[in-house]
Amino acid sequence: MIQVRDLAVEVGGKTLAEGISFDVRAKDKVGLVGRNGAGKTSLFKTLGGALPPKSGTVKITGGVGYLSQDPRVDDVPPDTPGLTHVLSGRGLDEAMVRLEKARLRIEENPSEDNVARFSRLQERFEMEGGYAAESEVRRIASGLGLEDDRLDLPIGVLSGGQRRRVELARILFAGSDVLLLDEPTNHLDADAKDWLLGFLRSYQGALLVISHDLDLLDEAITRVIHLDREGEEALGEVVEYKGTYSQYLVAREKDEERLAKLADRQEAEIRRLATLADSMRGQTAKRARQAKSLDTRVSKLEEKKVEGPQKRRTMQVRFPEPPHAGRTVVEVDGLAKSYGDLTVFVDVEFDLGRGERILVMGLNGAGKTSLLRILAGETQADLGTVRWGHNVSVGYYAQEHEGIDAGRSLLDHMREQAGLDDEELRRLMGMFGLSGDKAHQDAGTLSGGEKTKLALAQLVAGRHNLLLLDEPTNNLDPGSRTATANALADWPGTMIIVSHDAEFVRELQPDRVLMMPEAQLDYWSDDLLELVELS
Known part of the structure; x- marks a missing residue:
């Protein structure tokens, strides 16, 4: 379970969001949405422990599987086989390495001691579920579109997409109580996406996901948390919606229409009272007192005034004419x-x-x-x-x-x-x-x-x-x-x-x-x- 209370997120000395509170319980499947740059990834880094909160608290019960948007395996030796890295999700990698070293020693010297040591390590590995785990790893990797022979290769020779699949496989294999997945379908083909959607639908833990993949947001989630940060200087806040992404879009549009009408009514009332107060100034003492009273009402309305939703800016891109090249x-x-x-x-x-x-x-x-x-x-x-x-x-x-x-x-x-x-x-x-x-x-x-x-x-x-x-x-x-x-x-x-x-x-x-x-x-x-x- 994830419990967030009054959280503030800061990046590079700039506060992106504050006052954020929400819960994600077991079996909850929640999509975190918002425009690019709203602070979704920074919020995820804070939840995953990669970025300390500016203030507030994050409490997570159980183990956490965190897939960052740009997962790096730079801290993993490049000669580490992909299978070994995935097994590390449950701490079985070291046992597998010890078993392989013992096997190589038998090839070099098939002495009774070496055979006995290998047998002990093999029995322990089997008792810890190592062989069954390897089969499970290969099943997950296959579902994510990673060919079986690639799983046996060193991480250093894999492509970027393959390394990301290995890291995603490690996180899914770990069996964590909480999954934080930032763009999990990047680099996945259609079959791998379908497999992942099925996995997430049946997942029993707490899931929080960032994605631009509309199929994932419509098929694998049951609640949306919208991180609302409309301007570069604005602070993000969260608004929650029940249902799929498509249902969220309908509800969000209605909310914005309602907010826009409220903002217009408040603005019209503020203008009316301010104009009336201005017309009373410089007249009788009674009129001056009334104007002052109206000013007070205007100030209170200004304090409670809501901001209407900003018009969505459409990105306009133009590539310049290229320099002339040969035929x-x-x-x-x-x-x-x-x-x-x-x-x-x-x-x-x-x-x-x-x-x-x-x-x-x-x-x-x-x-x-x-x-x-x-x-x-x-x-x-x-x-x-x-x-x-x-x-x-x-x-x-x-x-x-x-x-x-x-x-x-x-x-x-x-x-x-x-x-x-x-x-x-x-x-x-x-x-x-x-x-x-x-x-x-x-x-x-x-x-x-x-x-x-x-x-x-x-x-x-x-x-x-x-x-x-x-x-x-x-x-x-x-x-x-x-x-x-x-x-x-x-x-x-x-x-x-x-x-x-x-x-x-x-x-x-x-x-x-x-x-x-x-x-x-x-x-x-x-x-x-x-x-x-x-x-």
């Missing part, structure tokens, strides 16, 4: 990439003409991100060549936001992309809703949606003519996703795209598709849209 933008010949004994892809070949768009498809682990990282110069291919055309400028959107560093402001990140003055850079950030004091905020404190917007703003500032886009709509709310898709659809530059977002791909209308890891090229057809969410 052939890039030629890729014979690329191959491996991580240790794992061969990701071999013999990848394609060329890309000016203004052309190519979608890279394939299952998780097929090498899509590895290919984009090679083209972006972030890593090296084992074999093959990449030849760039005349005057090509490459902009890379990384799905893991590796280029966004904690300890540096948003404005610092923008300055490194272009020689523009700060006023112009702030204008570009404002286009993505990153305005006001946000420019000087530590980028490490941003939510996932805000990091996405900052990364997109960097692409705009860079004035590139080739964009490498790796899941650019992850973490964006529906309105921001639509605005980004429309802007890119109208942009005449060249693109190489990786995306699970079928609506985004439909809007972009790629010219060709590259199927990985087979490196098979074909022309794009809308018939392939059904495969996009599965890739």
